[in-house]
Amino acid sequence: MSEVALIAVCGNRVVTDLDASLSGKSLNVSVVRSITGQDFMNVSQLSTKASASILCGSNNLPDVIKTSDWKQVAVVRRLAVIPMTADATSLCVTRVPADKVDNVDFAILCVYVRSRYYDCVIKFAESLSRFALR
Amino acid sequence: MSSNTNGDTLIFTKAARVVHDEVVVSDDVAGLCLMPLKSTVIPTQWSLHGVYEFIKSLFISDVELLALMWCMENAITDPIDTSKFVILYGGSGNGKSTVIKCVESAL
Numbered sequence: 001m002s003e004v005a006l007i008a009v010c011g012n013r014v015v016t017d018l019d020a021s022l023s024g025k026s027l028n029v030s031v032v033r034s035i036t037g038q039d040f041m042n043v044s045q046l047s048t049k050a051s052a053s054i055l056c057g058s059n060n061l062p063d064v065i066k067t068s069d070w071k072q073v074a075v076v077r078r079l080a081v082i083p084m085t086a087d088a089t090s091l092c093v094t095r096v097p098a099d100k101v102d103n104v105d106f107a108i109l110c111v112y113v114r115s116r117y118y119d120c121v122i123k124f125a126e127s128l129s130r131f132a133l134r
Numbered sequence: 135m136s137s138n139t140n141g142d143t144l145i146f147t148k149a150a151r152v153v154h155d156e157v158v159v160s161d162d163v164a165g166l167c168l169m170p171l172k173s174t175v176i177p178t179q180w181s182l183h184g185v186y187e188f189i190k191s192l193f194i195s196d197v198e199l200l201a202l203m204w205c206m207e208n209a210i211t212d213p214i215d216t217s218k219f220v221i222l223y224g225g226s227g228n229g230k231s232t233v234i235k236c237v238e239s240a241l
Contacts, residue, residue: 013214014238016234018234018235035219037217053209053218055206055237056220057231058222079218080202082220083224084192084193084222084229084233086191086192087228088228088229088232099184102240105184105186106184111211113207114203114204114207114208
């Protein structure tokens, strides 16, 4: 991994990618495993822990036939595949809300969801990813 | 409070009940109470507008949105214990980039 990517992974809590290319062998599974596993990484002579969750959008899923590492339990446990099939072009409201109060509301709601649904939601997402990667 | 004074004697009369639930309290006591004796309705729902309502329309069901929010909570609170690799999967024009931009702006 490059120095810039290491700094991004170790210095942020969320790393986003709008259009990730996951087909073929373009994404190294061991990198995903080390980031989500919070392994120690060497960034400019310092050893620090990766703390970022990765949120990416993709038109295709990893090819599990060519790269069977995606089927490992350790990887699937850290993976959440969320299908998007809604027609976004038919939305009546196309402007993303940018009100600060709305943003704080959403952040607080995320905390509420985590405390309310402690484990069941993410288990569903993992089972969904198992199904998608089958 | 409904009460009448008749000379030196304080006489309580029937009063309308303040608390309408199963609590067995005499009407006289209920008429004297300033605070409810028992709370029966707890607000559990509130109206959410803005980012949540906007994103909600892009998901098939609430479960997918809850899974995304569950993962994103990791970026808000300490300690960070479960990092996730979240893939929004779908064809073009399904709102993946829109959702990611919304989450970015909200966090």
